[in-house]
Amino acid sequence: MTQxxxxxxxxxxxxxxxxxxxxxxxxxxxxxxxxxFASIIAAYVSEYTPLVASIRxxxxxxxxx
Amino acid sequence: MASPKMSPFSRFSVVLIALxxxxxxxxxxxxxxxxxxxxxxxxxxxxxxxxIAADMYGSCERQLVLRETGLAQPSIQVATRGVSPRAQSxxxxxxxxxxxxxxxxxxxxxxxxxxxxRAKKASLRAQVQAAQSHEExxxxxxxxxxxxxxxSQSTASASAKPTPRPNPSPLPSxxxxxxxxxxxxxxPCQYSEDAAEQWQSVNLIxxxxxxxxxxxAGASDPNTSYGLDSLAKDVTNTGLLKNGQGDALKNAAAxxxxxxxxxxxxxxxxxxxxxxxxxxxxIIDILEYVARNDYRDELDGEQQTINNFYRDNFYATPAxxxxxxxxxxxxxxxxxxxQ
Numbered sequence: 001m002t003q004x005x006x007x008x009x010x011x012x013x014x015x016x017x018x019x020x021x022x023x024x025x026x027x028x029x030x031x032x033x034x035x036x037f038a039s040i041i042a043a044y045v046s047e048y049t050p051l052v053a054s055i056r057x058x059x060x061x062x063x064x065x
Numbered sequence: 066m067a068s069p070k071m072s073p074f075s076r077f078s079v080v081l082i083a084l085x086x087x088x089x090x091x092x093x094x095x096x097x098x099x100x101x102x103x104x105x106x107x108x109x110x111x112x113x114x115x116x117i118a119a120d121m122y123g124s125c126e127r128q129l130v131l132r133e134t135g136l137a138q139p140s141i142q143v144a145t146r147g148v149s150p151r152a153q154s155x156x157x158x159x160x161x162x163x164x165x166x167x168x169x170x171x172x173x174x175x176x177x178x179x180x181x182x183r184a185k186k187a188s189l190r191a192q193v194q195a196a197q198s199h200e201e202x203x204x205x206x207x208x209x210x211x212x213x214x215x216x217s218q219s220t221a222s223a224s225a226k227p228t229p230r231p232n233p234s235p236l237p238s239x240x241x242x243x244x245x246x247x248x249x250x251x252x253p254c255q256y257s258e259d260a261a262e263q264w265q266s267v268n269l270i271x272x273x274x275x276x277x278x279x280x281x282a283g284a285s286d287p288n289t290s291y292g293l294d295s296l297a298k299d300v301t302n303t304g305l306l307k308n309g310q311g312d313a314l315k316n317a318a319a320x321x322x323x324x325x326x327x328x329x330x331x332x333x334x335x336x337x338x339x340x341x342x343x344x345x346x347x348i349i350d351i352l353e354y355v356a357r358n359d360y361r362d363e364l365d366g367e368q369q370t371i372n373n374f375y376r377d378n379f380y381a382t383p384a385x386x387x388x389x390x391x392x393x394x395x396x397x398x399x400x401x402x403x404q
Contacts, residue, residue, distance in 0.1 A: 001371075004120060004364055008356045011117050014110065015349045018275060022345055026338055052113045059116035 007058035014051040017044055107276045114268035117356065118261050124363045125257035128370040257363065264355055271348050274341060 021044040028040060252258075 001364065001368055004124075005361070007117055008361055008364075011114070011356050012353045014113070015271075015353055018110075018271065019346060019349050022275075022338070022342060026342055048110065052109045055113035055117060059113075059120060 003058040007055050010051050010054045010058075014048055014055065017048045017051065020044075107272045111269070111272045114272065115265050117360070118264040118268055120261075121264060121360050121363050122254060122258040122261035124360075124367045125254040128367050129254055131370050131374045260359065264352075264360075267348060267352060271345070271352065274345065 021040060024040045
């Protein structure tokens with residue numbers, strides 16, 4: 001139960017990562033340069049990976065005692 | 066468009082000039098290869114989102130099974146000390162009953178997991194619909210989630226022991242009136258199942274959008290020659306160019322076409338991403354709201370049900386009372402005196 005409650009916060013963080021990345025992409029498009037694109041996406045991937053792993057772990061069935 | 070009367074070489078030149086002119090109009094600088102990596106990220110994000118959405122239904126099912134299991138088991142008060150041999154025997158029986166009850170709890174949890182898997186399958190059915198939805202439908206679905214969960218809570222309360230729930234926080238502002246009304250059902254978890262399915266639908270809208278953005282960055286068809294092969298062959302056949310020169314021109318034109326499509330994709334991404342930004346923000350707001358409020362309420366209800374289950378069915382005698390003289394089976398009112 002604790003893991004599932006924690007997963008809510010992690011899920012929200014993962015959504016915020018998408019929001020932040022989309023915003024950064026738009027900002028970069030507006031700036032007219034593509035040099036930062038790779039770093040934006042790389043930052044997103046590095047941020048979301050542990051979040052997603054945490055969510056999936058919370059819902060991985062465990063054996064009953 | 067090249068005139069039919071033009072020679073193959075002239076047509077080739079026109080194609081090159083036109084493509085070059087179009088490229089000159091490109092004013093977007095977007096790293097397409099970087100965007101493509103987002104698609105892979107969504108492959109991982111999607112099952113995680115599906116798991117948390119499906120658990121809204123799974124939580125309801127687990128509560129239901131726990132309540133049913135609790136009603137099926139005798140209420141047992143287990144003495145902890147000072148029992149007679151006969152009472153000791155009864156204590157062992159009670160312990161056995163406790164073990165059976167624990168197995169029942171484990172079974173209930175397993176059933177809850179199985180139902181969660183069922184909810185996952187149900188969520189997959191929604192995937193096709195989600196791909197065709199747009200933001201207004203997403204918002205309407207989520208409003209319906211709010212309604213479904215509230216109805217679920219009231220239905221569950223009517224069919225089982227009431228579970229105190231915190232007052233729901235107010236909806237985010239400017240949400241439209243729900244468009245869908247859940248059908249009446251005797252299944253107390255039907256609404257949670259619907260809510261989980263709809264939640265997952267909106268999750269998929271979000272991940273599909275990002276994936277579409279990524280796919281747009283990488284969508285090209287390298288197997289299409291766009292007629293350049295035959296055009297280069299015609300040019301070569303005129304004898305004006307040698308084979309190698311014809312191939313070089315063909316490759317140059319193919320690269321220009323690829324660049325042209327990349328330019329189109331960059332423009333499309335720049336325009337679509339801007340247009341979608343507001344909708345994306347709204348969808349994320351709603352998804353966060355559902356997770357923080359509706360799903361958390363569901364988990365709170367489940368926690369309360371678990372607490373009630375243990376409180377109602379087995380608990381130890383409080384310390385400080387006289388040595389227990391009996392094991393009481395509350396459901397029958399029978400008391401066994403100490404010998």
